[in-house]
Amino acid sequence: MEILLSITSGLFLFIGSFLCISGGVGIIRFPDFYTRMHAAGVTDTLGSAMILTGLMFQSGDLLVFAKLVMVLLLILLVGPTTSHVLAKAAFHNGLLPQGLNTLSKSDDKEDTSSNT
Amino acid sequence: MITHLPILQVVIPLMAAPICLILKRPQLAWIFALAVSGLAFAISLVLLQQVMVSGVISYELGGWQAPWGIEYRIDQLNALMLLIISTISTIVLFAAPESLDKEISKDKHTYFYVLYLLSLTGMLGIVATGDAFNVFVFLEITSLSAYALIAMGKKKQAVWASFQYLVMGTIGATFILIGIGLMYQMTGTLNMQDLAQRLPEVSQTRTVFTAFAFVIVGVCLKLAMFPLHLWLPNAYAYAPSIVTAFFSATSTKVAIYLLIRFTFSVFGLSFSFTTVPLQTLFMTLGVLGIFVASISAIYQHNIKHLFAYSSIAQIGYMIVGFSISSVSGLTATLLHLFNHALMKSAIFLALAAVAYRVGNVQLDNLKGLGREMPWTMAAIVIGGLSLIGVPLTVGFVSKWYLLTALIEQGWWPIAVLILLGSMLAVIYVWKVVEIAYFKESSGAPVKEAPLSFLIPIWTLVIANVYFGIDTRFSVEIAQAAAQSLFGGGL
Amino acid sequence: MLMGLFNNWVVIVLMMSGLYIVIAHGNLIKKLVGLTIFQTSVFIFYISMAKVNGGSAPILSENISLYSNPLPHVLILTAIVVGIATTALGLSLVVRLKESYGTIEEEEIQRQDNQQNQALNKERDK
Amino acid sequence: MINIVLLSLLVVIAIAIIRMKDLFAVVMLTGIYGLLSASFFVAMDAVDVAFTEAAVGAGISTLLMLVAITMTGRKEKVTRHKPFAALFIVLITGGLLIYGTLDMPLFGSADAPIHSHVAPRYLNDSMQEIGIPNVVTSVLASYRAFDTFGEVVVIFTAGIGVLALLFVPRRKEEDEKIASINDSMHEHHLVIRIITKMLIPFILLFALYVQFHGDYGPGGGFQAGVIFSSAIVLYTMLFGLSTARKVINQGFIQLMAAFGVLFYGCVGIASLMNGGNFFDYNVLSDDPVAGQHLGILLIEWGVGVTVAAIMIIIFFSFAGRRELQQHSENNKNRESL
């Protein structure tokens, strides 16, 4: 039973760390902002989720397990929101994705001033 | 209640600050602050009397023994400092509301009083505590409230001066923190008296030497000693006049107290004056400080700058007294500490009255004030005379002790330098007198300062003269404090 | 020997970089950043002093016997808050300086002050 | 081994900060610097300190610097005005420090004087005398309670100082104008507002957990106060200062700050009344250990309230100043149009 648990947690940890490394390489290699942000998004959510589940298997008593579950939920909630806000702010400040140079007027609304 | 006085001395002004914030109206806040400051003054008097009778008072906070908990040790030196700080703060507070009307916008007065009480608490806390790290915490309280108070000045240079003071002050405080850390690392304790016992064994190690160097440099930054004094003139010149009056008489004095406490009580006399060439270093810096500061004081156009530089020169005197490292030398420093507090607060309060009536304190605005504001100008003249050290004033007493201490050691060339220094004081004081009394006033005629200024100014001036004549009180305490410092550590 | 003192030397490098930023850089925000770094490195120095090899966090529990020293941790808790207090005050000063001087570069502020003093002197000499 | 990696990373970041010209990047790096030092503290078994450093060093100070940068501009002038003098001073102090480290006890050695003189009593006796497992909290709140009191006053002073410098008296007619802008921005922030609406209760709950968990694990007044204020700050950033001021008006928050400090002091006065020395919790109730528990709980509560109130005051002052600046710009643009 012990060996099974440690193998699965080792597996999860391995996948998680692989995803993080790929995200890191992605940030360096990708051409422009948005693609780079996509790579960061990957590490942010999936990579850390994998590592956390791996740790869950390692954890001894229930309290630590519960705390890890809560951290996982938080990450799943906060991760995508941050990347969303990052993209919105970039887009709002006029950073266009590399290929496109003009935008069709329909889906863009100019608003007065962003808060911060 | 009597046994709890040492802690009440610090806690009462401390608790008064938030209460002041709750009493919204500035008038109420002022009365409350004045009452609290008066109470602190009363407590410091009782403490002084107790100390003179029964020697050192020790008070364990939280009921824990000394090295484990924090301990308050009050001996003659602390009691003298507590008395100076609370007296000056009470007297200066009298003139606060009138002077603030002209210098700070109405809605910020309550904040001013809160910060004033906090800086008072900080200083009392530094002086009363017997724990090294506690000194750092209360040092931060004083400095933070000082940065905020200075930045409340009406001109824009005040904010810039306050920022420079913040940068230099924080570097100084962090140096002290490093010094305390190194000391803690070598001895394992933070209590000053415990440090004094455990340091001699490790005193030959290089770490303790570095700890000593860092603490001294940190304190000298706070002290505005000669090479590290660049922040003081602007900070005192552009701060609100009440703040300058209060800080000129107390903040540098607290730093000198720290210097004396660390070199004599914590590191011990033998270490600080033999293993470290402190004596020659401080002697040269002190004398250099006197000359450079006095000469630059002569060329100033703004009077507050002028007297700020003269403060640096007077600190030079204290450093020279300190560096003699003899009982009479230390007595001279402590006396000058007490006297200089009286002199400078009187002069800066009088300048506050001038600023209140005339608006700004450039030298040319002072033309003809000798006739229009006779009482205020008389106070400045008497303050100036005691700066020079004319007999029957406070300045003469401390100059006399400094000279005897110097000649006792046989260093009469330095005694001559000191006298030449006070000669420079004659020049810049007379520059002010000549403009006030001999030039005709150009602008509109100016009324005499209101009574709320004149009463504190003239209490200080009378104290200036009284303690110049009846010196029993100040000399006795200074001697006792010097004896105790030389006698057995704490 | 090296391993033992490496820790302190790195901390000293951090402290000195903090100090360098404060002194060398004219931008006031950069100075405050330098101050924060300088203070944080002092905290690191304190905490690395408190570590005992093999000891665990000073939370008493049955099976652990060796603990690190809790006292520096208490001191640093206080020092961190002192650090943030100074930074907050420094930043408010910088904001006020930007409003009154229009710039947060040390030389420009100094130049404006000097110009104002010279103007004062000229008008007085007239 | 881990701390060497962390320290070298810190050095890299410090060098990067020196080189960087864009202030926004510098502030971000400071945040990372704070976070890395927090993780270093965890490696050094200083869990309480790590928690505070993460919350305060990485969180609030970066936030405040960001707000300051929005007001003072991002670009730093290139010229370094006195590099050699700085280098000279830095080398001297650095050399002195290195000279000082030569006789220091080795890193992590158990026989260093600090482990043998004062600290053992805390580790051995604190369970009997105070009875809470987290020794750091017991030292913080009971043995050296006055230090923490001084430190609460430090944060109170900073709060009042910032207020005194940046206080902007509220004017009625402006509030309506700002409220209108907020509503128009609703769609712009739609996603983040809904997420924060879901998150804020949990942040507040977590703050309370940290507040009362201080005795058993890392946590305590400071961290709780900072987390509580970060929830409020998040709310302010998204829903605008005027709505936040409606939730917590200026008078109330100043009252809470003053109340926190007074509450802390009153615990001490209470122990004075009962005959013990200042901050002597044994006299607070008949059984000394229960007295210690009560005392520590109360002062942690005092610390938490003060720190939360002050952090909110500081952020409100900065945000208020920023709004004032924006209005003056809008009025200027309107006149120039």
Add this chain to the structure above:
Amino acid sequence: MNLSLEVMLQLSIVLPILSIFAIIAAGRYPNLREGVTITTCLILICFVSNLYQGLLSGETISAFWWELLPGLTISFDIEPLGMLFALIASFLWLVTTCYAIGYMRSHEEKNQTRFYVCFAVAIGAVMGLAFSANLFTLFVFYEVLTLSTYPLVTHAGTEKAKQGGRIYLGILLTTSIVFFLLAIVSTWFVAGTLDFKLGGIFADDVNPLITGTLLVLFIFGIGKAAIMPFHRWLPAAMVAPTPVSSLLHAVAVVKAGVFTVLKVCVFIFGLDLLAVLPTTQFLLYLAGASVLIASIVAMRQDNLKARLAYSTVSQLGYITIGALLATSSGVIGSSMHIAMHAFGKITLFFCAGAILVTLHKSKISEMAGIGRQMPITMAAFFIASLSIIGVPPTGGTWSKWYLMMGALEADQFAIMMILMASSLLNIAYLLPIPFHAFFPNLISFKQENQIPSSTGTSINTMSGLQIKEAPWPSLIAIVVTTLGCLTLFVYPQPLFELASAVLTGRG
């Protein structure tokens, strides 16, 4: 009311200072104010004469006020030298006051109240200085005297007055702070006490080098004695109105300086130690040089008051020489010379003031032929200059005589030569003035006889030219002081006893 002598001693110091409140109170009514001043002078004179009687009858009168610093007390003790100085000062205060009444009124000086207040404070300080029992009290009153006379010197309030005041205060404060204070502190440290003792307070084993340097410090420190390098303040103080310069030159400031020199030489060093010190010789020649150079410079001065100022510098040189000769007759000569010079110089200044007020002339070149208009003043001027020169009918002869004897005893022949030469120089710069006044060569007299009218008392005489004298109170003062010069010659007995008692201790 029979006040005990001790109370009288303390009152004589406190009375002038208390009188300033009465003077300020009576500020608006000039007559009342002058009345108050004169009554105070009279009371002071009777106090001092009582004390003089007490001294003669051999009583030791001393008083202790308080201990300013541990070991340093403010205490007073009467001894002959102090008595002599106090007598002169109190008597001349009365004379100067009535002179000032006449002068101030006719010259319409503004803020006269301040003049009388500072005058009273100065006299109080002089009394304190005269009766001080130790060097510390002396130094305290020395400084009070400097500061109280500063407003007098800058009385006019003009730019020139400010310049004069600046030099006056600069030199006096500098010398007193840098040299005098240092000397006092070192003496206190070396000798252990500052109390005046007849044979000197230095123990025998103190090596002469230290006491030598101390003597130099003292002589340079006492700026008021106007030794050559530090005499600049005297001519600079000439800017002040005449009553002030008479106070300065004759009554208080300068006399205090020389009195202190005498006290230091006799009571701190003691004559026998003084004789053996290496530096005494150098200081003697310095004093001699200052006498000669001052007299030569005085000859070239065209402004009468400037000439009198430089003549004071040279006369003070005499007294310092007398002190430094370290012989009994030298000391007697110099203490008598204090009195003689006081009366002589005060008369000269009164006449200068009278000429200024009535004829608005201050240049000596314009003073040819004024003897006809102001016969009494010019006669007084003539007698006073005789006293300064030291010619028989006036008191000056005695003091010059004893000074010569002193020089002879100490077989300082160079000093004797200097004394002789300077007496000749005195004649050269003093006598021509009255001579031209009475016997102008007739040509120059005719053209400039249209003299502007003035408020002086004008008595028509047959010679067709109006006699215009100084206002009557000033005239009285001049006559009194001239008579003083003469009586001092005819009846020098009490002065001589006092002077010789200086060395033998009590009366």
